[in-house]
Amino acid sequence: VTPLLERRLLFVTGKGGVGKTTIAAGLALLASQHGKRTLVGEVDSKGNLSDYFEVPPTSFEPREIGPNLFAMSMHTEESLKEYLRLQLKVPLVARIGPLARTFDFVANAAPGVKEVLTVGKFLWEVRERHYDLVVVDAAATGHVVAQLAAPQGIQELVKVGLVRDQTGWMLDILGDEAQTGVVIVAAPEEMPVNETLELTERIRTETNVDLAAIIVNRVLPELFGRGEEEVFERLRTPDGVAALEAAVGGPVGAVLDAAELAVTLRRTRAGHLARLREGLPPGTNLLYVPELFTRHHGMRATQLVATSLGEELGY
Amino acid sequence: VAPAKSSARAGSIEQLLAAKEIVIHCGSGGVGKTTTAAAAAAEAAIHLGGKVLVLTVDPAKRLANALGLEQFGNIETRVPNAAFAAAGVEPRGELWAAMLDTKQSWDDLVQRHAPDAATRDAILANPLYQNLMGRFVQSHDYIAMERLYEIHSSGTYDLIVVDTPPTRNAIDFLEAPARMADFFSSRFLRWLTVPARSRVLNFASKPFYTVADRILGSQFLEDIAEFFLLFQSMYDGFVDRAKAVTRVLEDRRTTFVVVSTLESAPVREAEFFIRELQARKLHLGAVVLNKVLPDYLLDRKATTSAKRMVADAPVIAEALDTSFGESAQIERVLREVGESFLNFQVVAKREAETKGELAGAPEVVATVPYFDSDIYDLEGLIRLGDKIWR
Numbered sequence: 001v002t003p004l005l006e007r008r009l010l011f012v013t014g015k016g017g018v019g020k021t022t023i024a025a026g027l028a029l030l031a032s033q034h035g036k037r038t039l040v041g042e043v044d045s046k047g048n049l050s051d052y053f054e055v056p057p058t059s060f061e062p063r064e065i066g067p068n069l070f071a072m073s074m075h076t077e078e079s080l081k082e083y084l085r086l087q088l089k090v091p092l093v094a095r096i097g098p099l100a101r102t103f104d105f106v107a108n109a110a111p112g113v114k115e116v117l118t119v120g121k122f123l124w125e126v127r128e129r130h131y132d133l134v135v136v137d138a139a140a141t142g143h144v145v146a147q148l149a150a151p152q153g154i155q156e157l158v159k160v161g162l163v164r165d166q167t168g169w170m171l172d173i174l175g176d177e178a179q180t181g182v183v184i185v186a187a188p189e190e191m192p193v194n195e196t197l198e199l200t201e202r203i204r205t206e207t208n209v210d211l212a213a214i215i216v217n218r219v220l221p222e223l224f225g226r227g228e229e230e231v232f233e234r235l236r237t238p239d240g241v242a243a244l245e246a247a248v249g250g251p252v253g254a255v256l257d258a259a260e261l262a263v264t265l266r267r268t269r270a271g272h273l274a275r276l277r278e279g280l281p282p283g284t285n286l287l288y289v290p291e292l293f294t295r296h297h298g299m300r301a302t303q304l305v306a307t308s309l310g311e312e313l314g315y
Numbered sequence: 316v317a318p319a320k321s322s323a324r325a326g327s328i329e330q331l332l333a334a335k336e337i338v339i340h341c342g343s344g345g346v347g348k349t350t351t352a353a354a355a356a357a358e359a360a361i362h363l364g365g366k367v368l369v370l371t372v373d374p375a376k377r378l379a380n381a382l383g384l385e386q387f388g389n390i391e392t393r394v395p396n397a398a399f400a401a402a403g404v405e406p407r408g409e410l411w412a413a414m415l416d417t418k419q420s421w422d423d424l425v426q427r428h429a430p431d432a433a434t435r436d437a438i439l440a441n442p443l444y445q446n447l448m449g450r451f452v453q454s455h456d457y458i459a460m461e462r463l464y465e466i467h468s469s470g471t472y473d474l475i476v477v478d479t480p481p482t483r484n485a486i487d488f489l490e491a492p493a494r495m496a497d498f499f500s501s502r503f504l505r506w507l508t509v510p511a512r513s514r515v516l517n518f519a520s521k522p523f524y525t526v527a528d529r530i531l532g533s534q535f536l537e538d539i540a541e542f543f544l545l546f547q548s549m550y551d552g553f554v555d556r557a558k559a560v561t562r563v564l565e566d567r568r569t570t571f572v573v574v575s576t577l578e579s580a581p582v583r584e585a586e587f588f589i590r591e592l593q594a595r596k597l598h599l600g601a602v603v604l605n606k607v608l609p610d611y612l613l614d615r616k617a618t619t620s621a622k623r624m625v626a627d628a629p630v631i632a633e634a635l636d637t638s639f640g641e642s643a644q645i646e647r648v649l650r651e652v653g654e655s656f657l658n659f660q661v662v663a664k665r666e667a668e669t670k671g672e673l674a675g676a677p678e679v680v681a682t683v684p685y686f687d688s689d690i691y692d693l694e695g696l697i698r699l700g701d702k703i704w705r
Contacts, residue, residue, distance in 0.1 A: 016344020017581065048580070140344065157443075190375050190689050191345065223651050231640035231648045240639060247634040248624060254617035255624065258659055259652040261609070261685070268689065293658040296579050296665065 001285070002178045004213055004313060005031050009126045009134045009173065011209070013144040014185030015195045019217040022297055023185045023289065024137035025052035026305030032069035033306065034315060036132040039125060043074045043118050043138055043147070054299045070131070079117040086124075112157065115150035116167070123170045126179065141184070141195045148174070148182070148207040174209050181212025186276060188216055188269035197279040204281075213285040215309075216273065220266040220291050223259065232259065287312040328572075328681055328703050331600045332359040332474060335570045337467060337563070338600065339477045341488075342574035343584040347605040349374050349478045350690050350699060351574050351683070353382065356476040357410055357693065358700035361399070364407035365473030368466065372415045372459060372480045377691035382412040389416050389423070389462070391471075394693070402694040411472070415480070420458045428552035434545055443542040455480045456488035457557075464560045489564065489595065496557040570600030575673075577607055577666035582673060603703055604670060605683045612663035617656070624653030 004010070010027065014020040021042070028040035039062055042049040050057050055065045060078040062070040122134050138144050151170040158164045174180050182203055186196040196214060203211050224232060234240050236256050244252050277286065289308050294301040332338060332355060340352040349371050356369035368391060374384065383392045394410040422439060429435035438444050459480050467475055479488050563569060571592055575585035585602065592599045611617060624631060632645040639645055673680070681703040690699055 017346065017576070017578070021580075048583070190377070190691075194375065223655055224648065227640070228644055228648050228651070231644050232652065234639045235645075235648065243635055243639070244631070245620075247631045248620050248627075250620040250623065251614075251616050252620050252624075254611035254614050255621045255652060255656045257609070258612055258617075258656040262655045262659065265685075293661045 002181075002212075004181070004183070004285070005034070005036065005133060007177075007179055007181050007212060008132070009122060009136070009180045010183050010212060011136045011138040011144065011148065011181070012183045012185060013138045013141055013199070015141050015187075015192045018185050018187040018192050019289075020140065020185045021047065021049055021052060021137050022301065022305055023183070023215050023217060023309075024135055025049065025302045026289075026309050027183070028069060028133075028135040029053075029066075029302055030306040030310050030313075030315065031133045031135070032066060035068065037068050037070075038133045038135065039070045039072065039131040040135045041072045041074060041122060041137065043136065047073060047137065049073065049137055052297055052299070052302045074118050074121065076114050076117045079121045083117060083120065112146070112150040112153040113163075115147045116154050116163070116170075119147050119150055119174075120166070120170055123173050126173055127169060141199045144182075144199070145202050145206050148203070148209050152208065171208065174207075177210035177212075181210050182207075183212055184214045186214055186216050187218050188272045188276070190272060193272045193276045193279075196276060200280060200284070211284065213287055214276075214280065215287045215289060216276070217289045218269075218291045219273070219288045220262065220269055223263055223266065229263070232256075232263075236260070328355065328601055328603075329358075329362065331570060331572075332476075333363050335600065336473070336568040337463065337475050337477065337566075338570055338572055339463075339479060339564075340572045340574055340603075341479045341588060343581045346574050346576045346581050347683075348574045350378065350696070351572075351603055351605060351703070352476050352478040353378065353412075354690075354696045354700035355572070355703065356412075356474070357394075357696045358704050359474055359476070360394075360408045360410035361404055361406045361697070361700075362704070363474075366409050366411065366471065367474045367476065368411040368413060368472045369476045369478070370413050370415065370459075370463065370466065371478045372455075374414065374478075375689075375691070377689075378696075379414065381692045381696070384412050384414050389413065389419050391466075398693050402692070402697055404697060408473070413466075415459055415462055417455050417458050420462055424458075424461065424556075425549070428549035428556075430548050434548050438542075438545050441542050441545065443539065456491035457494075459488060460492055460560045460564065461556065464556075464563050467563060468559075489591070489597070492557040492560040492564075496554045565595075565597060567598070570598045572601045572603055573599065574603045574605055576605050577669045577673075579669070582669050585673065601681060602673065603681045603683065604673070606685045607670070607682050608659060608663040608666055608685050610663075612656070612660045613667060618660065621653040621656040621660075624649040625657070628653075 005027070012020055012024040012027065014023070024040060024042075028038050032038040040049065041062075042058065049071060050065075053065050053069075053071065055063075055071065058071045058073040060072060060075040062072040065071045122136050125131060125134050139147050151167040151174065154163060155167045155171070184196050184199055186192045200211060200214070203209060235244055241252060241256065244256075280286070287309065289305055289312070292301060292304050292308075294304060338352075338355065340348045340355075342348050352371065353369050353374070356367050359365075360367040369382070371379075371382075371384075374382070379385070381398070383394050383398070391411050391413040394412060396406065399406050399410075425435055425438050425444075429438065456479075459477070463475065463477055466472065573585050573588050573592075575581045589599060589602070628646045628649040629642075631649055632642045635645055640648075670682075683699060683702045690696060
């Protein structure tokens, strides 16, 4: 199995709210810090990937945002223009006018066209070897299969024409696990675990892309070691609280309540984590990123995520 | 911003649920929209009476089971009184639940609008139809609003509480009816269907056609054209319907509840959504802040104690009776407990700051604490509902 950062293209997906962009940014930062020329791209033009690196908003044209690190955002209309120019060799005059104006309708009417332009752009960057690694902050779990399966879908629906001709090399790169992989970001909560399990199955059956890893975000650390929980329980009794308050010289009720909350949250999350592990096919690559208790997302949080991913990946 | 409206603004979620007929929950994915909608509906059924329906899109399996939603399909199911009795309450009204089945709803729509049986069968059998309705993301948004209209205009329920589909953009479903109408009346579709009708390309569409043909191949274009030609026979019905759906969204009896956690991305989306509602003159009923960490994490005296427990762990442990445990063990526990408090406090402070920023909106703001376990039964829903009720 090709190690995660040795691949050339990673699609990072996950249920909304689990930290998909944080992980995509962290992976890209980690790779760039280990000497890989890395492109990180977001598919949602309204996204906020740039906030995670504290840089101005990204655009379709990749921009260098740090040593070895480039960022871009997908814009399907721009992608179409580039695609027509570079791959289909359609003359400029035909690209303007009705085609541009009605592009949105074409993309909506013909299922997969928008998706193929999105995925195709990143695949093209891989094919041209402009970067060592391309990390895509891809669509959320509900929509990512449509993106990954688009070249296949186009090949089935569109029998002739230039678009069809272009799907061959796309499928070659997508299906090569030495080059391409999907990373699902999960959180140890009910719905994210459900969606991760469902998506794992859909990726296997509906796409030809390899599931490279599942990254569980926001794992709470175990608060107590062996025998310590009993100590904690004794301290939480009325006698314990009184003795502790005397020793500390101030109120401790809230502090103990917070610890109790942390313990229960961890227990609930551990249950979901166990369900995730049991539901996954044997040998699935599982990585963990701890709850970081940071302020906002930004370069600080991205660096912390990169560091903990680095530890998980053995860097 | 709109002072004239402020007198009519609801003072509580209870008042809102009592006064409105449609309450639409929106917000970004993962914030607890479905659970909040179900909890609000349960509370309304318990306290207000009448027939209350919660229309959900994609509930967690255990929550679906709790609501008696064991099967997919557009079937409205009544939550049995026994379930309420088990949770220790006697509802004044009835709670009904339904799940949204996109595929089934589209088929129903085709059934209704198709001019004849032959057209209907041709559409339902068309591979492009299957593909389009399954993958066309906006089709979910549209169908959710369409179903809402259908149920509301049937006059069966006093109150309908809706959970919106997870969209990339929370605003998408608001625009879905208008966009669907645009789509079917677009110039592009007329272009596309011209050759299928006349086999003679008109001049205006020619350059587009030449390129489109080279890119997609004429067979595929013809497939699309045929499909839309069939669909056009239903055009009037569709557009009228889309307009009616839009009217319901704008009706005074409809209100929107924005649900968010206090994490930055959902909050940004909530703020965006609030602005959009205002721009469209749609009624913002309430903001529900979910999974908020408890206030005691901000307590100053507790903070001092927590810091002492970390810094002076050996001294404090020494002062405690050995009946609590070995000194070394107590020391570790004190440090862990203190650190944990301070860690969670960082997040609690960030949340308090964000909440302050969001509270600029004068509408009802309900805060729901971080429940230490998942909500998967009626009892849990009622526990949650009680928090937002007043």
